[in-house]
Amino acid sequence: MRHSFPLFQSHLDLAHHYWQQNVQIGDRVIDATCGNGHDTLKLCQLTLSIDKGKVYAIDIQSQAIESTRIFLGTHLSLDLMKRVELQQYCHSSFPDAILPGSIKLIVYNLGYLPGGNKAHTTQLETTLKSLNQAQKLLTQGGIISVTCYPGHPEGAKEQEALVAYASHLSPREWSCCQHVWLNRSQAPSLLLIQKSMGMK
Amino acid sequence: MRHSFPLFQSHLDLAHHYWQQNVQIGDRVIDATCGNGHDTLKLCQLTLSIDKGKVYAIDIQSQAIESTRIFLGTHLSLDLMKRVELQQYCHSSFPDAILPGSIKLIVYNLGYLPGGNKAHTTQLETTLKSLNQAQKLLTQGGIISVTCYPGHPEGAKEQEALVAYASHLSPREWSCCQHVWLNRSQAPSLLLIQKSMGMK
Numbered sequence: 001m002r003h004s005f006p007l008f009q010s011h012l013d014l015a016h017h018y019w020q021q022n023v024q025i026g027d028r029v030i031d032a033t034c035g036n037g038h039d040t041l042k043l044c045q046l047t048l049s050i051d052k053g054k055v056y057a058i059d060i061q062s063q064a065i066e067s068t069r070i071f072l073g074t075h076l077s078l079d080l081m082k083r084v085e086l087q088q089y090c091h092s093s094f095p096d097a098i099l100p101g102s103i104k105l106i107v108y109n110l111g112y113l114p115g116g117n118k119a120h121t122t123q124l125e126t127t128l129k130s131l132n133q134a135q136k137l138l139t140q141g142g143i144i145s146v147t148c149y150p151g152h153p154e155g156a157k158e159q160e161a162l163v164a165y166a167s168h169l170s171p172r173e174w175s176c177c178q179h180v181w182l183n184r185s186q187a188p189s190l191l192l193i194q195k196s197m198g199m200k
Numbered sequence: 201m202r203h204s205f206p207l208f209q210s211h212l213d214l215a216h217h218y219w220q221q222n223v224q225i226g227d228r229v230i231d232a233t234c235g236n237g238h239d240t241l242k243l244c245q246l247t248l249s250i251d252k253g254k255v256y257a258i259d260i261q262s263q264a265i266e267s268t269r270i271f272l273g274t275h276l277s278l279d280l281m282k283r284v285e286l287q288q289y290c291h292s293s294f295p296d297a298i299l300p301g302s303i304k305l306i307v308y309n310l311g312y313l314p315g316g317n318k319a320h321t322t323q324l325e326t327t328l329k330s331l332n333q334a335q336k337l338l339t340q341g342g343i344i345s346v347t348c349y350p351g352h353p354e355g356a357k358e359q360e361a362l363v364a365y366a367s368h369l370s371p372r373e374w375s376c377c378q379h380v381w382l383n384r385s386q387a388p389s390l391l392l393i394q395k396s397m398g399m400k
Contacts, residue, residue, distance in 0.1 A: 020282060023398070031289040058382045084379050131252045163382060166382045166383060167382040167383050168383065170383070171383045171384050174383060175381070175383070176381065176382040177379060177380060177381045177382060178379070178380050178381045178382055179377060179379050180377060180378050180379070180380075181375070181376065182366045182376040182377060182378055182391075183367050183368065183369050183370070183371045183374060184371050184375075185368060191382075
């Protein structure tokens with residue numbers, strides 16, 4: 001018989017669950033590392049209708065932007081596609097068009113592009129720079145969701161630094177929590193950083 | 201303006217959220233450390249109806265059993281109270297009437313009885329013994345939920361040992377995860393241990 005765990009099958013289930021709890025149709029969200037576009041599609045499904053919602057999908061690699069464009073195109077209507085903005089950017093910066101205090105959810109999936117060049121992992125310095133920018137873009141109650149991959153050395157270093165970073169944010173202004181699997185040595189972890197409802 | 205975090209206000213919100221996801225009316229559950237009965241009441245609300253469901257509420261202290269009895273009595277009908285069994289036991293053992301493979305959720309809230317004697321904290325050895333018993337009582341897909349209090353020295357030691365314990369359970373048979381707050385130094389953590397759907 002198949003062994004399975006109904007509470008959460010994977011870190012993706014868990015991340016999607018938190019996103020779903022925090023966003024609704026009409027919200028503006030960012031996929032800061034869109035990769036092959038699977039998370040982007042989930043964000044589109046949670047936030048877009050014909051006349052409202054906005055998804056920004058960003059990646060440093062042109063291959064990722066193209067994969068995401070094709071993947072979304074096979075799943076979304078042309079009307080919904082008009083509400084998605086795909087941009088080739090390093091995730092250390094965000095397009096100027098995105099206003100501070102306007103974004104409900106910013107998603108990072110760290111590590112390398114699935115199926116792509118494993119040398120192109122996210123780099124700690126740019127990730128931390130990006131998080132500083134991302135904090136300003138969030139609405140009150142908005143969330144940064146970061147999936148970390150401690151299973152490879154660069155990912156383990158990155159996770160450690162991000163946990164240290166989040167641990168030092170003001171508890172009055174930010175609620176930071178981490179979800180880890182204990183008995184799966186290579187499993188990703190999920191870091192959530194939420195802006196207080198009372199913070200401008 | 202009040203600072204608040206809508207995703208989860210506290211570790212209790214989070215624990216209750218997971219319980220709610222995993223149990224339904226008619227399930228049999230155990231509060232292994234019923235304390236003042238607040239968690240017990242939540243479990244009753246999630247599982248009991250007039251003709252089905254069962255909640256076992258256990259505590260080593262008679263004071264806790266009495267507090268729970270009074271607290272539940274002010275919130276539940278006599279019909280529902282008939283489906284609650286209050287027992288003064290050390291949590292290292294469970295009543296013989298509870299059959300292996302019959303329990304959907306077993307809840308531990310470690311540390312001392314709120315308002316009681318702080319010297320009466322749970323002890324690591326009995327907690328580990330209890331977890332071994334609890335594993336056998338769970339249904340397939342059943343969950344052990346443990347709230348740890350690393351803010352006091354005994355609690356920190358206990359959490360460390362429980363994390364080590366869960367980390368070594370077979371990933372084919374058990375899914376173990378932990379949820380920690382990063383920027384609240386005294387915050388409790390939540391440990392979840394789920395039995396595989398395919399495990400007898």
